[in-house]
Amino acid sequence: MKDLIIMYHYVMEPEHWKGSVPISPGEFRRQVEWAKEHYEIIHPENLHKHTTKPKCVLSFDDATKDQYTNAFQILKELEVPGYFTVMSGPLIEKKVPIFHLVHTVLSHFSDEEIWEEVSNRVDIDEIKNKSAIYSYETNEYRRFVKYLFNFYWSEEQSRPYLEEKVISIYTSLDMFIDKFYLSEKEILEMDAGGMSIGVHCVNHLPYEGSAQDFYDIEIRPCKKYLEKILNKEMKLYTPSFGGGEQSIQMQIELLPILKEQGFLLGFTTEKGFTDLREGFWHKRIDCNQLTINEVV
Ligand SMILES: [Zn+2]
Structure with a gap:
């Protein structure tokens, strides 16, 4: 059995959030309990940790407030780590994608x-x-x-x-912005509470073919911001839109720059299981496409 990385966005009641497809907090809890039983839920940085069960990473994109009020609280109760990636544009530039x-x-x-x-x-x-x-x-x-x-x-x-x-x-x-995104204080609290924090983007732009420009505009400022507030090196990266239409090209062209800058792992929006110890980029499965009974 291979490792599983589950991709989450909004964790909130669907009737309160009609603009996209969230997972309800109740369903989220059931999914994490299921994952905890069948996998070892790890911090992505601990990819080489010896585990008897296959590994699982719970990954969260976009750093919206519900991830603090709902997901983080449930993860603390269940005593498992999550991996949260931050979009710095709304916090620093006050610009919402x-x-x-x-x-x-x-x-x-x-x-x-x-x-x-x-x-x-x-x-x-x-x-x-x-x-x-x-x-x-x-x-x-x-x-x-x-x-x-x-x-x-x-x-x-x-x-x-x-x-x-x-x-x-x-x-x-x-x-x-205050109501919709994680605040700096919440990011610090989640880090101190045992969650992994990573880089998502600055303004959630798709990759357009120039790796160094993309790194300088969309990745470096977010990495610097997080390293400054958390006082530690950022090693995890999840590209916005998985890179967009040019995602494969992005994975190839961006890789040497990311490695040089100290990144350890990257997570895509391609669907599938993975082996965390092999390669840099890893596939994920969206929480709404994960049929628990099929996987077991
Ligand atoms: Zn995103």
Whole structure:
């Protein structure tokens, strides 16, 4: 049996978070209890530790607040470590990536309400036709607004609209950042509480083909920030979007730079089991795609 790395994003009740697909705290607890029984849940840094069972890493992307209020508390109770990766842009530059604004807006407003607000500013027929790529979404308004924010509008067009909606709920963008992301204090507490902390990104950009530029813009500032607040070297890396469309190229081109900078392991969004002692990059399985009974 091979090692398993489970990928988590939001750990919260689905009815409270309609903008994406979270795992509920109850389901999360069941999954971790199952993993604890069948695997040895380890810190990724301890990849060479001798274990009788195969190893498991619980990995969390994006460092949203629910990972402190829900996931961290459950992991402490169950006495197992998690691996949390930080996006430093919102904390340092006060800039929120578009996809988090979209998740937030879709969680607080109905799709129909948003569509009514924007439909006089768009080519309705074009969006209706092209949004068919989201055929798995049963609500047609959800298809329209997803196509609008992900493809039809540029970031420059989407950002002012989305920020205004978010501010209408949270008073200001700063307030939103305080409520939505882990604070420095929480990161310190999680580190002191036995969790592993790693680098995710600065502004959650996909890889675009220049390894050194990507390292300097998206990785180095986040690594430096975490090393400064935690007073230790950061050795774990999880690229945003797994690198994006050029993920394979990214894995090859970025590897020598990451190794030179002291990184030990990297985690992708490719689906599968892995052997933690072999190679740098490791596949993960999304918590919502992990069928517990199948794996056992
Ligand atoms: Zn991410």
